[in-house]
Amino acid sequence: MASAPSKLYADDVSLVVVLVDTNPFFWSASSLSFSQFLSHVLAFLNAILTLNQLNQVVVIATGYNSCNYIFDSSSDLNQSFENGRMPVMCSSLLQKLEEFLIKDEQLSKEVPEGRIKSSLLSGSLSMALCYIQRVFRSGALHPHPRILCLQGSPDGPEQYVAIMNAIFSAQRSMVPIDSCYMGAQNSAFLQQASYITGGVHHKPQHLDGLFQYLMTIFATDLHSRSFLHLPKPVGVDFRASCFCHKNTIDMGYICSVCLSIFCKHHKKCSTCGSVFGQAQSEAASTSDKKRKTPET
Amino acid sequence: SETDFRPSRIVVIAKHVEAFIREFFDQNPLSQVGLLTIKDGVAQCLTDLGGSPESHIKALMNKLECSGDSSLQNALDLVDGYLNQIPSYGHREVLILYAALSTCDPGDIMETIQKCKKSKIRCSVIGLAAEMFICKHLCQETGGTYSVALDESHFKELILEHAPPPPAIAEFATANLIKMGFPQRAAEGSISICSCHKEAKVGAGYTCPRCKARVCELPTECRICGLTLVSSPHLARSYHHLFPIAPFDEVPPFSLNDPNHKLQRNCFGCQQSLLNPGNKPGLLVVCPKCKGYFCLDCDIYIHESLHNCPGC
Numbered sequence: 001m002a003s004a005p006s007k008l009y010a011d012d013v014s015l016v017v018v019l020v021d022t023n024p025f026f027w028s029a030s031s032l033s034f035s036q037f038l039s040h041v042l043a044f045l046n047a048i049l050t051l052n053q054l055n056q057v058v059v060i061a062t063g064y065n066s067c068n069y070i071f072d073s074s075s076d077l078n079q080s081f082e083n084g085r086m087p088v089m090c091s092s093l094l095q096k097l098e099e100f101l102i103k104d105e106q107l108s109k110e111v112p113e114g115r116i117k118s119s120l121l122s123g124s125l126s127m128a129l130c131y132i133q134r135v136f137r138s139g140a141l142h143p144h145p146r147i148l149c150l151q152g153s154p155d156g157p158e159q160y161v162a163i164m165n166a167i168f169s170a171q172r173s174m175v176p177i178d179s180c181y182m183g184a185q186n187s188a189f190l191q192q193a194s195y196i197t198g199g200v201h202h203k204p205q206h207l208d209g210l211f212q213y214l215m216t217i218f219a220t221d222l223h224s225r226s227f228l229h230l231p232k233p234v235g236v237d238f239r240a241s242c243f244c245h246k247n248t249i250d251m252g253y254i255c256s257v258c259l260s261i262f263c264k265h266h267k268k269c270s271t272c273g274s275v276f277g278q279a280q281s282e283a284a285s286t287s288d289k290k291r292k293t294p295e296t
Numbered sequence: 297s298e299t300d301f302r303p304s305r306i307v308v309i310a311k312h313v314e315a316f317i318r319e320f321f322d323q324n325p326l327s328q329v330g331l332l333t334i335k336d337g338v339a340q341c342l343t344d345l346g347g348s349p350e351s352h353i354k355a356l357m358n359k360l361e362c363s364g365d366s367s368l369q370n371a372l373d374l375v376d377g378y379l380n381q382i383p384s385y386g387h388r389e390v391l392i393l394y395a396a397l398s399t400c401d402p403g404d405i406m407e408t409i410q411k412c413k414k415s416k417i418r419c420s421v422i423g424l425a426a427e428m429f430i431c432k433h434l435c436q437e438t439g440g441t442y443s444v445a446l447d448e449s450h451f452k453e454l455i456l457e458h459a460p461p462p463p464a465i466a467e468f469a470t471a472n473l474i475k476m477g478f479p480q481r482a483a484e485g486s487i488s489i490c491s492c493h494k495e496a497k498v499g500a501g502y503t504c505p506r507c508k509a510r511v512c513e514l515p516t517e518c519r520i521c522g523l524t525l526v527s528s529p530h531l532a533r534s535y536h537h538l539f540p541i542a543p544f545d546e547v548p549p550f551s552l553n554d555p556n557h558k559l560q561r562n563c564f565g566c567q568q569s570l571l572n573p574g575n576k577p578g579l580l581v582v583c584p585k586c587k588g589y590f591c592l593d594c595d596i597y598i599h600e601s602l603h604n605c606p607g608c
Contacts, residue, residue, distance in 0.1 A: 067606070069567055126598075126606035130565030133597045161539055164532035165603045172322075172601060196529060238527035239478040250480075250505035251523070253473040256385040258538055259531050265473060274471035 011223035013143040015056045015135060016048055017128040020070070022061045022101060023153040025117035026183065030152060032207040037182075040211040041150065042093075048219055049073060056143055058131060060124045061097060062151070063104035064117070067124040069131075070096045118156030121149070121189070125166040125177075132175055144222050145175050146199070152182040155189045157246070167193045176200075178218050182207060188237060195236045202231045243271065301448055305395050305424060310356045312452050313393070317356075319459040321349045323537075325530040326515055331355060332374060336364030337400055339371040345378065347515055366394070368430065369401035372408045372419070379417055385472040388417040389440075391458055394431060395424040405430065409437050418462075422454050461537055477505045477523045479514070491519045536603035544581035544595055564588035565598070565606050583607055 020041065027034040045057050059071040071093040125147070132145040147170070170177055176199035179190035186203065194201035204213045217230060239248045242263040253262045258272035268275050301308040317329060331342040331352055343355045371392065379388040390412075399405070412419060412434075420440035421431040427444050435442040445451035479502035482488065488510040490497045501510045507521040515526040562569055563580075568591055581595045582588065586607030590598070598605060 072567065122604060123606050123608070126602060126604045127565055129602060130563075130594045130597060130606060131567060134566035134568055134593065137593060161532065161535045162604045164529065165536050168529075168533060169602045192529065234484075236481065238529065239480065240528040240531065249478065251475065251477045254476050254531070256470075256472045256474055259534060261531070262473070269471065272471075276471050276473050 011144075012221040013052055013054045014048075014221040015058070015132070015143040015145040017058045017060065017131060017145065017147045018045065019060050019062050019121070019124045019128060019147065019149045019151070021119050021151045021153055021182075022097070022104070023064050023117065023119040024101075024105070025064065026119070026153045030182070030207075032182070032210070037210065038094075040214065043211055044214040044219070045071075047215060051219065052221075054143060058128075059093065060127055061100050062119045062121055062124040063100065064119055065107040066100075066104050067120055067127055068100050068103075069127070070100060117153060118159070119151070119153040120159070121151065121153075121156075122159040122162035122166060125149075125163065125170075129166060129169055129173070129175070132173065136173070146222060147175060147177045148218055149177060149179040149190060149193070150182070151179060151187060151190060154183060154185065155187050160189070163189050163193070167196050170197045176222065180204065180210075180213065180218065182210075191233065191236050192238070195233050200225075200230050201233060301424070301451075306360050306362050308448055308451070309393055309395075309424075310360055312455050314353050314356050315452070316455045316459060317349050317352050319456055321347075323459050323533070324461060325533050326524075326526060330378065332371060333360065334366045334368075334371045335362060337367045337370065339367065339374040341374070341378075345382075347517075348513065365398070365400040366396040367401050368392075368394075368399040368434075369403060369405045369408045372405075372412055372434075376408075376412055376415055376417065380415055383472075384470055385474060387461075388415065390417055390419045391455075392419065392421045392431075393424065393455075394421055394428075397425050397428065399430060409434050413437050420458060422451070424451065461534075475523065477518070477525045478527060479503050479505060479511070479525050482510065492516075541599060541603050541605060542584055543599065544583050544590060547580045547582050547589070563591040563594055565590050565594035568593075 018041070022034075027037075045059070048055055048057055055073075057071070057073045058069065060067055061070050128147050132147075135142050135145055167177065170193075175197065177193045177197045178199040179187070179194050179201045181187045181190055181201070181203045191201050193199070200217060202213065202217055204210060220228060237248070239250065240252065240261050241247060242249050242252055243260045244262055244264075247263065249261070249263050253265060254260070255262070255269040255272065255274065255276075257274045258269060260269055260271040262269075266276070313331075320327070320329065326347070328345045328347045329349075329352060330345040333340055333342050343352050346352070372390075375390050379390075382388065417438060418440045419434050419438045421435055421442050423431060423442070423444040425444075427442075432442050434440075443454050445454055482499060482501045482503055484499045487496055487498050488501070489495065490501060490512055491509045492512050497510070497512075501512055502514060502525065503510060504518040504521065504523060504525060506523050507518060509518055509520040511518060511525060515524070515530050517524055565588075579592050580589050581592065583590065583605050586605060588605070588607035
């Protein structure tokens, strides 16, 4: 898909909402340590703020159980004389991050074991989109928003519906979702997100040089992207996985009531309980197929 | 004080039907739409039933002409002929945009209405002039909705209300397993003959998993083997109708001043201050599951567009 077009008003002013993955399960097993990662990211955030005087940056942390705002460059608390707007000299960012991690860990004690160790990407995407809607509401003159997702944790299949909802909402509001995946395997969710919304997805080969990848690929504003040669999406896999075995399938059977995907013919749908081939007894079920003919 | 639709009713209708078609395919990516016109007492097909919005919008952009009487019965007969051919798991609906104040029919329209009812076609009407008994009767018999537009903005509201899918009637909705294919994107630089344009194209298409024919866009039906081809985002677009988000509860004003309630100063979604100037709390809502506080704007956005709660 072509990259997202830029709207009017000062083409190169951007608002970047950065979603930072703070999942302790991922960072404890990663080759890049969290503190090194943070130093790359803070330098990158400073660089964005220096690219244009009106640029804004918001940081949201994606934890294992919860998400929260960590930093907002446009808030009044950051306008102090000595710091200017540089977050790296602002200890409040690191302090808030620490507070968030402590709170997130406390929530872990209440969550049952046995989950894939993924972070709550759907929550942070939703928060980012709510913030961007507020920016849109603030008037005609606003910077061009985009979302940058720095993720290393694997995809959590229970978040599929929520992430797809967020992606479609971003597509409607024309907000591109860029993603930089630092984990081992591929993240199908992030690839689909960047493809559908017109953003850029990249999986860096050498994590030591993360700052360089961030600067060359993700720092430019939307208007200037048309002049650059950015990584193209290769092989975005849109195949579905069947609900029974979670295998990726080429051809499957879809339940006409609840749209669950199965790889073989079943007598009964496991999601909605409808028996195939006879009428339903539940009242409020919606169907995906509808034929309409408007007439004039 | 405009008393009618300007510059002419047909232009206004065409504009809003275009917006409706885009919204409809956004909410129902696996559906098909066809357009009919009623002119000179005869109903004619403007576009066939199809799943791609472009062909319908192109037909609407042409200059549409109106003349003569309108015949509701002929229109319903034509619709019945088309919709009878589709399989039983598909929902059949007609949306009639009616501006005339009478109908000139060749036979008994009550019989036609009974025929539509038996074919399970749900007919809805949006009137542009005045309320008519026959339209009301038609909608009541078949289970559709009848509304009359007061002015242009009201008309736009009414027509967009038909875009999200209505709840299905249980006896009509037989569950079926429909076989569908999930094609992969062809490799860049591969050359094949496209089945829709009948000419050789380079790369950027999809390969049908059953017969390996190339198609240009999804969703579509493979022309060679007839398999419905979709991609997982198309199915995912409808999931929010099936797993809707719970409505948020309003926070009663007296509990805001309760010292035991630790009130968040900012909206959980957008970080906007929840206090009006003067430190009085404004209107808020709370999510019943995660107990996060949200401002009203976030509430509207979450329930209409996002369908996810940021805290859950």
